[in-house]
Amino acid sequence: MSGLAIRNVKKSYGAVDIIHGVDVDIADGEFVILVGPSGCGKSTLLRMIAGLEEITGGEISIGGRVVNNLQPKDRDIAMVFQNYALYPQMTVAQNMGFALELAGAKKPEIDKKVGEAAEILGLQPLLSRKPAQLSGGQRQRVAMGRAIVRDPKVFLFDEPLSNLDAKLRVKMRAEIKALHQRLKTTIVYVTHDQIEAMTMADKIVVLQGGKVEQIGTPLELYDRPQNVFVAGFMGSPAMNFLEGKLTGGDKPQLTLPSGQQVELSQGAAHADGRDVIVGIRPEDLAFAENGGLPATVRVVEPTGSETHVALEVEGREITWVMRERADLTPGQIVKLSLKSPNVHFFDKATQRRI
Ligand SMILES: Nc1ncnc2c1ncn2[C@@H]1O[C@H](COP(=O)(O)OP(=O)(O)O)[C@@H](O)[C@H]1O
Ligand SMILES: [Mg+2]
Secondary structure (H helix, E strand, O other): OOOEEEEEEEEEEOOEEEEEEEEEEEOOOOEEEEEOOOOOOHHHHHHHHHOOOOOOEEEEEEOOEEOOOOOHHHOOEEEEOOOOOOOOOOOHHHHHHHHHHHOOOOHHHHHHHHHHHHHHHOOHHHOOOOHHHOOHHHHHHHHHHHHHOOOOOEEEEEOOOOOOOHHHHHHHHHHHHHHHHHHOOEEEEEEOOHHHHHHHOOEEEEEEOOEEEEEEOHHHHHHOOOEHHHHHHOOOOOOEEEEEEEEOOOOOEEEOOOOOEEEEOHHHHHHOOOEEEEEEOHHHOEEOOOOOEEEEEEEEEEOOOOEEEEEEEOOEEEEEEEOOOOOOOOOOEEEEEEOOOOOEEEEOOOOEEO
């Protein structure tokens, strides 16, 4: 059993509270991603799991054993950092085997484990090179190899792909996911990039300001965000938001600040009478058959597979992702339907899902 339990974990630097009591359960073999904007405390939390940062309050267990007072080397974890931290004077093989050597392993055993990790990561042809002779993606793979040879209970990753260009990031994302499917080791992975979180995780923990906003599978967070923050953070292009008052009972209508009224799907009836924030994802907009919300086309961006249209509604920008090829021109006024069954309703005061 090598799951993790994070119980009411807090961190303060002097009088400044950074992590405000975080609870997360991570099952054995689960791939969990901590995601949130820069400065929300992701690295601090990961470093507390690793033992590189003292815990101000609460408890962390790995494999059922409380590790609060254990040294990093006694926690049976391996950490991969954004900057790889490879030894420049050592070859790839030496970099990968170094931790085993320090732990007193014999050469045949080190060679065997390094060979196996190199095989998994496609690094055999590079074993005698120095880090300076490798591309960014290859260095990243060596850093992962160094973690794999130690056969830890838990892998900890802190933004491991942030230094790579966009194309390589996509490739490494798939490699890390495939690696997890093969090794089935518990992973806790930190990123600010919600796409990385969506594409790789079994379970996502969304953090903001040192607090957990929501925990769920990628599609749970996408389909049922529990508050406006999660709704706006997960998904790209981001969810559109409109504020207004809901009326009409079984024929729900949203009244915008200007007095403009728009029909909504029947699913809105449960929020009747409230001041709301309505959230609609860019792919859930459509042309209205009659009535509809007037919107001015500002920018049309064809991506080939779809068209991204920036529109203005009452001074707010909203985005429409059209699957079909759009024949729209800047300045044109279109009528949008908000009658999608996938519209989200949040209480304006509490920002919580209704
Ligand atoms: N050693 C430190 N002393 C004081 N504040 C710190 C220290 N390390 C991090 N912080 C603060 O803690 C907050 C969370 O930092 P961090 O965990 O690095 O965020 P993230 O990884 O999510 O970007 C930030 O506001 C940061 O300024
Ligand atoms: Mg960080």
